[in-house]
Amino acid sequence: MEEPLSLRVLIPREEIAARVAAMGRQISADYAGKELLLVVVLRGAAVFAADLCRHLTTQTVLDFISVSSYGSATSTSGVVRFLKDLEESVEGRHVLIVEDIVDTGLTLNYLLENLRTRKPASLVSCTLLDKPSRRRVDIQPDYLGFTIDDLFVVGYGLDFDQYYRNLPDICVQR
Numbered sequence: 380m381e382e383p384l385s386l387r388v389l390i391p392r393e394e395i396a397a398r399v400a401a402m403g404r405q406i407s408a409d410y411a412g413k414e415l416l417l418v419v420v421l422r423g424a425a426v427f428a429a430d431l432c433r434h435l436t437t438q439t440v441l442d443f444i445s446v447s448s449y450g451s452a453t454s455t456s457g458v459v460r461f462l463k464d465l466e467e468s469v470e471g472r473h474v475l476i477v478e479d480i481v482d483t484g485l486t487l488n489y490l491l492e493n494l495r496t497r498k499p500a501s502l503v504s505c506t507l508l509d510k511p512s513r514r515r516v517d518i519q520p521d522y523l524g525f526t527i528d529d530l531f532v533v534g535y536g537l538d539f540d541q542y543y544r545n546l547p548d549i550c551v552q553r
């Protein structure tokens with residue numbers, strides 16, 4: 380058991396809930412009458428995706444993918460490793476990648492390139508958080524919850540060394 384970090388709330392749960400609901404309404408309107416395949420990027424996006432998908436009114440299928448660009452450190456290695464692939468076929472489907480945070484952009488860029496080769500009908504991305512100041516590849520999420528400064532955040536699915544994913548608010552170190 381590690382010494383707990385001293386944390387303060389950056390984005391409170393009520394603000395997250397309101398923004399996630401609004402994103403869900405927007406996505407539902409954009410995909411009205413279409414079937415969506417949500418590609419949830421484990422493990423960080425699991426909490427966000429669980430809330431977001433319950434605001435979608437279009438026919439939706441959930442699948443999960445896992446890649447790793449981080450060890451236990453808080454800075455990226457630049458290396459993306461594939462840990463778990465999708466079970467669904469992507470070909471001919473409307474695919475929405477659900478990410479927790481876009482930081483350097485390497486992970487999202489890798490996923491977009493990889494899934495594009497599988498011939499989806501359409502392919503877009505949705506992220507709860509964006510840290511544009513740290514970008515290493517020129518990439519913008521299609522749907523975005525909040526833009527934040529260059530801070531390391533935890534909670535609402537985001538971890539530090541696998542801890543704090545269960546916090547209901549998005550927090551930063553004091």
Ligand code: IMP
Binds near residue numbers: 423478484538539
């Ligand atoms: P990227 O490839 O640098 O864009 O990093 C994306 C991944 O790094 C995210 O899906 C997170 O898992 C992790 N990450 C980046 N910034 C943070 C943070 O502030 N807190 C927790 N995880 C982060």
